[in-house]
Amino acid sequence: MASIDTLPPLREVIATHDLSAKKALGQNFLLDLNLTAKIARQAGDLTGMDVLEVGPGPGGLTRGLLAEGARKVLAVEKDARCLPALAEIAAAYPGRLEVVEGDALAINPLERLTPPIAICANLPYNVGTELLVRWLTPPDWPPVWTTLTLMFQKEVAERIVAQPGSKAYGRLAVLAQWRCEAQIAMHLPPEAFTPPPKVSSAVVHLRALDRPRFEADAKMLERVVATAFNQRRKMLRASLKGLSAQIEDHLTAVGIAPTDRAERVSVEGFCALARQLSQHS
Template sequence: MSQIDSLPPLREVIARHGLSAKKQLGQNFLLDLNLTARIARTAGPLTGVTVIEVGPGPGGLTRALLAEGARKVIAIERDERALPALAEIAAAYPGRLDIISGDAMTTDYAALADGPTRIVANLPYNIGTELLVGWLTADPWPPFFQSLTLMFQREVAERIVAKPGDDQYGRLGVLCGWRTEARIAFNVGRENFTPPPNVTSAVVHLVPKPVAADIRVRDVEAITRAAFGQRRKMVRQSLKSTSVPVDKLLAAAGLRGDERAETLPVEAFLAMAKALRD
């Protein structure tokens, strides 16, 4: 474990501030500064960039983001025990770390954007997917952020990047495939965390891409909810729950009706979502 700045090792910080991880907050701390630096670099060059970080805990990733040259880091932390440790980082990087004591689930992220903005976080496992969906369903689109570099359980990461025909392909894969270019950057073994979780984790990098303005999020959600709600059935049957003539939806996407949701490309769901609106 290398030092990236003059601050004390993270284990010392945790011990001094009594920062034992809380399961109810989904906390699993990364203590290897080489690894946090790798996550920060996955977000791309950070010079001149504002980075929003969710759940910094003792600040391992926070320090890496600042050391990699982020113009400003805005750290949102619900656990008040971590605030003194973060304040020490702020003192070491004057004017470059803003600490928000609050709930990540109720934060107005767009209001925090300041120039080129990226979101980089080792997300708490218990809210990670919900936060991602919130960021990806924001309007207007393209969004306020340039990219998302996020830690998830490996199982969730596979759902994010899943393609038609994959066992993990579902509503999350359609949403991410529609609005972003997503890739798994690398895996992170459970032994790298304190305490070790029961699963392997992965860092996912997502970059927003342009989408058609005439397709609404709520229509895509309605179509995918119906299609994957009965994923083992043919779409002619599963789409009946939309209360729209199924033949109209199938015709819009060029489908026969005997396909199953997990085999359909993202474009088919978008075509049906547009027909649903029309």
């Protein structure tokens, strides 16, 4: 296997620092540096970009991002055992890697990054969806990041790019596709990881649009979508009745059948309903 830098192979790094993956932290390490470099390339041209990486572990993707020319990588790592291995990478790329020990859900990385910013990460399974929703729902749009290149379980990845009418279509699809171009960039089998997870994985690439596809109040849209899909088997007139006593009238006004279920409604339809409810709230 070709090396992307002068640092040791990841298996050697893991053995040196005794870095067995911890299930409690959602860790599954990707050890093939050719694969981590390929994931880094999915993020696009990183020259002149600051990159946020969450859960770098022993630093395989970190090395890929730096080798691909990232101006700076800010790596947020909760597992203190990984810090010595990441420090070795920082020494090999002087001034380009900053490592922060802590929980990505509790840290504001923007204080340490300069736009343009990309986010690229093999997200820990246990916090991946929550982080994605946070990145998709900032107070202002466009967001501080230009692209998200994120690895998820295949099932989660498919939910992000799902189309109306499919079983995978839901809240993640609406929130992602309302303000982003979203596509699955590559698939990875369980055996690519150590230890192998029970499921396949996929890398999703999201590019932030300058403005949302359709006008809607973000908070109202989030509320409507979350309420609709929380009871996705119910007809909308039943699942959304808590939002308005006149919900059937509002649905009809925007061209949605009150007897439809959430998975039948397009992103544009949800935005129209959010506008309707905002005007009559």
